[in-house]
Amino acid sequence: MAIIVSFVLLGIGILALVLRRDLVIKLLALGLVNASSILFLVSIGNRPGGRAPIQSPGEIAILVDPLPQALVLSAIVVNFAILALALVFVMILVERYHTTDAQRIEHEMSQETDEEETPCL
Amino acid sequence: MPLILLPLLRFLIAILSITLSRARRPLAVLSHVVDAALLAWLAVSLARGVPAALTLSGASTGVGISLIGDRIAITFSALAWGLSLAANIYVWKDRLRPYFFLLMHLLVGACYALAFTMDLFNSYLLFELLTLVSFLLVGYGRQPRQIWASLRYLILSSFGMTLFLFGVGIVYAHCGTLDVDVLRPVVAASAGEPWVLLSAALLTAGVSVKAGIFVFSLWLPAAHARAMPPVSALLSGVVIKMGVLELFRLADVFPLRLPLIVLGSITGVLGIAYAVATHDIKKMLAFHTLSQIGYVLIGFGADTQVARLGALAYAVAHGLFKALLFLSVGDAAAHAGGSELPRLIEGKAKIPWGARIALLIGTLGIVGLPPLAGFDAKAILEDGLPSLGLHIVVWLLSVGTVVSFSKFVPFLFARSTCRTQRPHAWAYGWLGGLILAFWPLSVLMTSTSLCLHALGPMHLLESLAILLAGGGAYALVRRRLPVSLPDRIFHLEESPLIILLGFFLVFALLLVGAPG
Numbered sequence A: 001m002a003i004i005v006s007f008v009l010l011g012i013g014i015l016a017l018v019l020r021r022d023l024v025i026k027l028l029a030l031g032l033v034n035a036s037s038i039l040f041l042v043s044i045g046n047r048p049g050g051r052a053p054i055q056s057p058g059e060i061a062i063l064v065d066p067l068p069q070a071l072v073l074s075a076i077v078v079n080f081a082i083l084a085l086a087l088v089f090v091m092i093l094v095e096r097y098h099t100t101d102a103q104r105i106e107h108e109m110s111q112e113t114d115e116e117e118t119p120c121l
Numbered sequence B: 001m002p003l004i005l006l007p008l009l010r011f012l013i014a015i016l017s018i019t020l021s022r023a024r025r026p027l028a029v030l031s032h033v034v035d036a037a038l039l040a041w042l043a044v045s046l047a048r049g050v051p052a053a054l055t056l057s058g059a060s061t062g063v064g065i066s067l068i069g070d071r072i073a074i075t076f077s078a079l080a081w082g083l084s085l086a087a088n089i090y091v092w093k094d095r096l097r098p099y100f101f102l103l104m105h106l107l108v109g110a111c112y113a114l115a116f117t118m119d120l121f122n123s124y125l126l127f128e129l130l131t132l133v134s135f136l137l138v139g140y141g142r143q144p145r146q147i148w149a150s151l152r153y154l155i156l157s158s159f160g161m162t163l164f165l166f167g168v169g170i171v172y173a174h175c176g177t178l179d180v181d182v183l184r185p186v187v188a189a190s191a192g193e194p195w196v197l198l199s200a201a202l203l204t205a206g207v208s209v210k211a212g213i214f215v216f217s218l219w220l221p222a223a224h225a226r227a228m229p230p231v232s233a234l235l236s237g238v239v240i241k242m243g244v245l246e247l248f249r250l251a252d253v254f255p256l257r258l259p260l261i262v263l264g265s266i267t268g269v270l271g272i273a274y275a276v277a278t279h280d281i282k283k284m285l286a287f288h289t290l291s292q293i294g295y296v297l298i299g300f301g302a303d304t305q306v307a308r309l310g311a312l313a314y315a316v317a318h319g320l321f322k323a324l325l326f327l328s329v330g331d332a333a334a335h336a337g338g339s340e341l342p343r344l345i346e347g348k349a350k351i352p353w354g355a356r357i358a359l360l361i362g363t364l365g366i367v368g369l370p371p372l373a374g375f376d377a378k379a380i381l382e383d384g385l386p387s388l389g390l391h392i393v394v395w396l397l398s399v400g401t402v403v404s405f406s407k408f409v410p411f412l413f414a415r416s417t418c419r420t421q422r423p424h425a426w427a428y429g430w431l432g433g434l435i436l437a438f439w440p441l442s443v444l445m446t447s448t449s450l451c452l453h454a455l456g457p458m459h460l461l462e463s464l465a466i467l468l469a470g471g472g473a474y475a476l477v478r479r480r481l482p483v484s485l486p487d488r489i490f491h492l493e494e495s496p497l498i499i500l501l502g503f504f505l506v507f508a509l510l511l512v513g514a515p516g
Helices: A002-019 A021-045 A066-097 A102-109 B002-019 B019-048 B069-089 B099-118 B120-142 B144-175 B180-189 B192-209 B220-226 B231-255 B257-277 B281-301 B304-337 B341-346 B353-367 B372-382 B388-412 B422-436 B438-445 B449-452 B456-480 B496-511
Strands: B053-055 B065-068
Touching: A002 A021, A002 B496, A021 A066, A021 A102, A021 B144, A021 B180, A066 A102, A066 B120, A066 B144, A066 B456, A102 B069, A102 B144, B002 B019, B002 B065, B002 B099, B019 B069, B019 B099, B019 B220, B069 B099, B069 B180, B069 B231, B069 B304, B099 B120, B099 B231, B099 B456, B120 B192, B120 B220, B120 B231, B144 B180, B144 B192, B144 B496, B180 B220, B180 B231, B192 B231, B220 B257, B220 B281, B231 B281, B231 B304, B257 B281, B257 B388, B257 B496, B281 B304, B281 B372, B281 B388, B304 B341, B304 B353, B304 B372, B304 B422, B304 B438, B341 B388, B353 B372, B353 B388, B353 B422, B353 B438, B353 B456, B372 B388, B372 B438, B372 B449, B372 B456, B388 B456, B422 B438, B449 B456
Parallel strands: none
Antiparallel strands: B053 B065
16 A cells, blocks of 8 residues: 555656746655655565564564665655755755746746856855 | 775765865875775786675675675776866866865765665665765856756756665565675566566666766756866766666666667767757767767677677776866866857967867867777777677767767867966876877776777778768768757756656566567
8 A cells, every 4th residue: 555655656746846847846846756765665664464673582573674664764864965955056046036936947047148147156 | 895995985085175174185185095006906806806895784695785896896986086086186276165175075985885886775875975966066166057957967866866766675575685696696587577677667767867868867968068177077977977887787687788779879869969969069078978878888788798898998988088078178168268169269279288189189089089098999899799780870979979079170270379277287188198098908997809809900990981971971061050959858847757758668678678
């Protein structure tokens, strides 16, 4: 079930990434796409009736696979870094062009010649 | 031991270079000396027939993270070392913020680690690190177009890497391991099964976004053309190659022969078409990066030992001449006042003589004049191609490259009035020397008999014929240039869709090539 949900989230994320012109929404969509991969990784480590992988001595229990859970920790950190840095660059662009619309930014940028370019900060 | 020391020492020096920012130049020298010694150590182990190998976290192979110093890994890390040295020399006297050096060290360290690792998830993390570092380096100048180019790069790379992560998940679910060596027999035993095709398509599509392949890496022309020259040189010369290296590793596990050949041909032809059509020389070089990756993919996809060695040698040769071209075009554009062809022709007297010689050597290298780097590597690659069809594609690409680089002729020769800055001259000398002396280097990378065969009369005649054909074709199309080709595909809206289409293409090709 969780695997299906992760693919649905991936689809929604891609749709938003393609269809929405607003850069902040695009980044949220990217966050959704990334989150879907994390959900997918966690769900493949699942065992029916499995418990959290913390084993007490002498106890025999069905545990979920701990490796994907360890992997997603790193993936979550990386995705956070990417979103944070991307938002900083979006802020810099907004300060200059006063819009978060990707098409308008691309249009206004194409109107500028190289001489008119000045550093943003 | 050197396998772990190479990346870790770079990361350590990266941190030191920002905390002790006054010592960043001695630290840069130190890092290159230490890396050279460690790389030599690895090369000696390989020459003795025992490639260095290490499994981290003390666990057995298949559970721990294994690192290996095989031929591919050492070649690509030596390329990273050589280009990092050139870039550091180039910016020796420039006034740059200390974090620039931090990023450069992190970039090279991540390249080393990526070259050695055999673990798919480890590769994912290192790719993401490379993405973040390259993103900051592209946007370093804070020009709006640089920022826009790097933002697009970040979004598309991250999207591609998510596809890769899905592939990693499927592989882990079925094999219980992510080690490439352990995966090989497991995947071979289940050849043609749906999960193999799906994971192979996801992993290939994800890596292709980073590897400079036309339908996937549509962020590349803007990012490489807009970045500072030393950054473009490193991105085009080595960072792109890390994606190619990962494709090499994946091709050892999954049946990627057909996808590599088709993607190689597509990226080669479309890259050349866009390169010929544009008059912005920096953009042209970026499009050529896309097209030149075509040779490497075709060589590796051809699946013969000789073609694979040729592809490896071509990847190194491309790294060298593309880095030299980006550095010298950047220098020329800074003096002439722009990288547009008319601007360069108009200001040709202002281009320093050093940049002019570097441009000439780089151009002769990329068009394949014997016995420079491009000729030698391409000849080895062609010797390994099994079918006439692949030979024809390679000839077409070579003629297209000559047509495109013929645009350099009008501004290459003039009386210079500007002197070359000394650090720039040293960087040109280092890279130009390697291009001129590529033949002995290729003996180290491949074998003496292959390299001697590459210098045969047939290859010499072929390269001269290609040069003549390309020059003639340029004379015919010159007046019709520049042509505007569709550029909507490079917009942020369309790119994710095109990456998805590319994924379906790879999946279809895998399906066609699957047994039964």
